[in-house]
Amino acid sequence: MEASNVTNALFNQLNFRGERQKIISSNIANINTPNYKTKELVFENELDKVQAPMLKLAQTNGAHLPTISNMNHSANPRVLEVKGLEEQNDGNNVNLDTQMGEMSKNKVIFDAIQSSIRKDSRLMRSVVESSAKN
Numbered sequence: 422m423e424a425s426n427v428t429n430a431l432f433n434q435l436n437f438r439g440e441r442q443k444i445i446s447s448n449i450a451n452i453n454t455p456n457y458k459t460k461e462l463v464f465e466n467e468l469d470k471v472q473a474p475m476l477k478l479a480q481t482n483g484a485h486l487p488t489i490s491n492m493n494h495s496a497n498p499r500v501l502e503v504k505g506l507e508e509q510n511d512g513n514n515v516n517l518d519t520q521m522g523e524m525s526k527n528k529v530i531f532d533a534i535q536s537s538i539r540k541d542s543r544l545m546r547s548v549v550e551s552s553a554k555n
Contacts, residue, residue: 427541428538428541428542428545431534431537431538431541432538434534435531435534435535435538437462437464437498438527438530438531438534439531440462440498441462441498441527442524442527442528442531444460444461444462444500445520445523445524445527446524447460448460448515448520449515449517449520449521449524451513451515452513452515452517452520453513454513455511455512455513456511456512456513457512457513457514457515458502458503458506458513458514459502459503459506459514459515459516459520460500460501460502460503461500461501461502461503462498462499462500463498463499463500463501464497464498464499
């Protein structure tokens with residue numbers, strides 16, 4: 422059972438933020454690895470590419486429920502090497518300050534998404550509880 426389209430979108434973003442944290446951690450762990458290139462998880466750009474055509478979903482049968490789940494399958498995040506960064510003498514281009522900043526930013530967004538999911542769940546629970554009283 423799906424709570425709401427909002428909750429599904431929030432859970433997808435939460436998964437993305439968790440995966441992004443893994444990539445950032447990997448970059449930091451490889452800061453002293455020769456020729457290691459900084460990686461980034463790209464999702465927003467991919468979503469922009471598929472968002473316009475995918476939002477025009479058509480219901481082919483009156484019994485079918487409209488959903489946005491098809492959009493999520495075609496907009497999977499991808500891991501890319503970041504180009505144009507300054508390299509150290511060993512060919513590594515990981516910048517610790519940049520990665521720590523990205524990690525902090527990602528955590529703030531992750532926490533905000535978790536808070537939104539909790540609020541959405543409380544709202545859904547209150548709707549169910551109030552309908553049970555009638």
